[in-house]
Amino acid sequence: MKTYFSFHSRQRMSQRGLGQHLVQMVIRYGEVIHKQGLKFYFVTRKMIQANTDLEQAADLMVVVSGASGAVLTTYRNPRAIRRVKKKPKRLAIY
Numbered sequence: 001m002k003t004y005f006s007f008h009s010r011q012r013m014s015q016r017g018l019g020q021h022l023v024q025m026v027i028r029y030g031e032v033i034h035k036q037g038l039k040f041y042f043v044t045r046k047m048i049q050a051n052t053d054l055e056q057a058a059d060l061m062v063v064v065s066g067a068s069g070a071v072l073t074t075y076r077n078p079r080a081i082r083r084v085k086k087k088p089k090r091l092a093i094y
Contacts, residue, residue: 003027004070012073018060023074026062029054033084036091038072039064040084 003024005013013023029051030041041062048054061080063072077083 004068006070006072009071009073012075016074016076018074022056022060023062023071025054026057026060027064027071030057030062033081034066035084035087035089037066039066040080042081 003020005020005023012018013020026041026043029047030043031047033040033042041064043054043057043060045058048058059076059078059080060074061077061084062074064070065072
């Protein structure tokens with residue numbers, strides 16, 4: 001499966017020292033939360049204990065567009081899963 005990266009995601013990956021291979025591993029093996037028309041991929045600590053290759057993916061969140069399937073951005077945050085779960089299902093339109 002070919003993964004498409006937006007300009008923004010490539011820029012952020014470069015700034016944060018993340019390789020495309022690591023992001024693709026998170027998408028392939030990680031869990032997903034569907035919120036606001038986006039897919040948030042992450043790797044749990046249990047997965048990391050079971051597979052040491054995923055150790056570099058600890059606290060890494062990969063945001064993918066639900067429509068196009070392109071990677072929008074990536075970031076590290078130990079509380080990212082908690083913050084994503086608190087998001088409303090839909091984006092508020094004002």
